[in-house]
Amino acid sequence: MWVILLISHMSYKKGQVQSLDLFVSATVFIILLVTLILVWDNFSKRLDAKISYEDLSEKAIKITDILVETRGVPDKWENDADKVNVIGLVSNDRVLSNNKIEQFIDMEYDDVKKLFNIEAYDFYFRIIDSNGALIQIDDNDAELGNKPSLSSKFVITIQRIVSNGGSEVVLEFTLWE
Amino acid sequence: MLHSLSLALLVKTLAKNLGKKEKIKMKKGQTSVEGIFVIGAVFLMFLFILGYGFNKRIDNQNAEKFISQRDTCIKISNLIMGAFINGNGTEIISDSEYEFDLLNNSRLIGIYSLKEKGFSSDYAGADVVFCTVPIGVFSSRLVHAGEIKAKNVGDFVDITYVI
Numbered sequence: 001m002w003v004i005l006l007i008s009h010m011s012y013k014k015g016q017v018q019s020l021d022l023f024v025s026a027t028v029f030i031i032l033l034v035t036l037i038l039v040w041d042n043f044s045k046r047l048d049a050k051i052s053y054e055d056l057s058e059k060a061i062k063i064t065d066i067l068v069e070t071r072g073v074p075d076k077w078e079n080d081a082d083k084v085n086v087i088g089l090v091s092n093d094r095v096l097s098n099n100k101i102e103q104f105i106d107m108e109y110d111d112v113k114k115l116f117n118i119e120a121y122d123f124y125f126r127i128i129d130s131n132g133a134l135i136q137i138d139d140n141d142a143e144l145g146n147k148p149s150l151s152s153k154f155v156i157t158i159q160r161i162v163s164n165g166g167s168e169v170v171l172e173f174t175l176w177e
Numbered sequence: 178m179l180h181s182l183s184l185a186l187l188v189k190t191l192a193k194n195l196g197k198k199e200k201i202k203m204k205k206g207q208t209s210v211e212g213i214f215v216i217g218a219v220f221l222m223f224l225f226i227l228g229y230g231f232n233k234r235i236d237n238q239n240a241e242k243f244i245s246q247r248d249t250c251i252k253i254s255n256l257i258m259g260a261f262i263n264g265n266g267t268e269i270i271s272d273s274e275y276e277f278d279l280l281n282n283s284r285l286i287g288i289y290s291l292k293e294k295g296f297s298s299d300y301a302g303a304d305v306v307f308c309t310v311p312i313g314v315f316s317s318r319l320v321h322a323g324e325i326k327a328k329n330v331g332d333f334v335d336i337t338y339v340i
Contacts, residue, residue, distance in 0.1 A: 062311050069262045073332050086312045116311045117284045
């Protein structure tokens with residue numbers, strides 16, 4: 001309003017550059033330019049965050065696939081867990097092997113991270129029944145790793161329905177950063 | 178009457194002279210200091226926007242290239258995983274737009290920005306995008322762009338270039 005009043009009170013000669021006009025237009029232009037630069041930079045940051053998130057979810061999906069669809073390498077790695085090359089938790093496709101799970105949850109957290117090539121991240125693994133309660137394998141809770149905290153940057157949880165002793169259970173793998 | 182007439186004449190003469198003075202002060206085509214300053218500021222602003230836009234254009238091109246290489250990397254990683262999970266004897270044919278390196282010790286796939294076979298110096302100077310594979314049971318080698326085959330032999334995945 002004050003700008004309009006000021007402009008209306010000023011009488012300029014023809015062709016004269018008006019300093020107030022210039023000031024207003026330059027201010028508007030600079031604000032638009034700064035906004036454009038900030039928005040553009042924000043896009044780059046969002047792209048980086050999206051790539052990191054996709055990377056994490058891709059890793060989580062692949063690890064879960066290995067756990068529920070392969071026996072591991074060597075086939076009977078549970079007999080000598082020190083020589084395991086690839087960890088698989090099933091005896092047949094999506095049929096859990098209690099021996100393999102028992103060995104798996106006894107393994108060192110950092111060793112598992114190294115085997116899955118996820119040293120830069122943290123993970124939490126558990127097997128739950130249809131009510132969400134942890135299942136017991138040889139009197140031990142079927143879980144391994146660290147739960148994500150509220151301050152975690154990205155958290156991806158993959159759930160797969162598998163068979164354990166004839167009943168359906170949920171294998172859950174959470175990868176977080 | 179005479180007095181008022183002479184006063185009017187004086188005013189007219191003064192106005193004429195003032196007009197002449199103004200004309201002498203601002204010749205045709207002459208610009209003021211403020212004008213030069215404004216033109217300079219606009220020119221500088223234009224240069225800044227041009228530079229910024231050019232820089233962003235390069236950033237966008239690099240991001241596009243990175244995403245394309247990353248896509249290929251994920252594709253190769255999925256190929257290895259698919260051949261491994263499906264078990265012994267599985268054979269999968271696919272293709273790669275870029276030259277790539279398989280490193281089973283570090284369980285990495287490195288995608289070069291090269292789209293055809295080059296000399297060693299070309300690989301050293303190329304941009305490489307890495308992605309990981311959760312398993313290390315695959316062959317380590319340089320694979321050329323084009324049609325590729327992943328074969329699972331005894332739970333070990335061999336990736337070869339199809340000639």
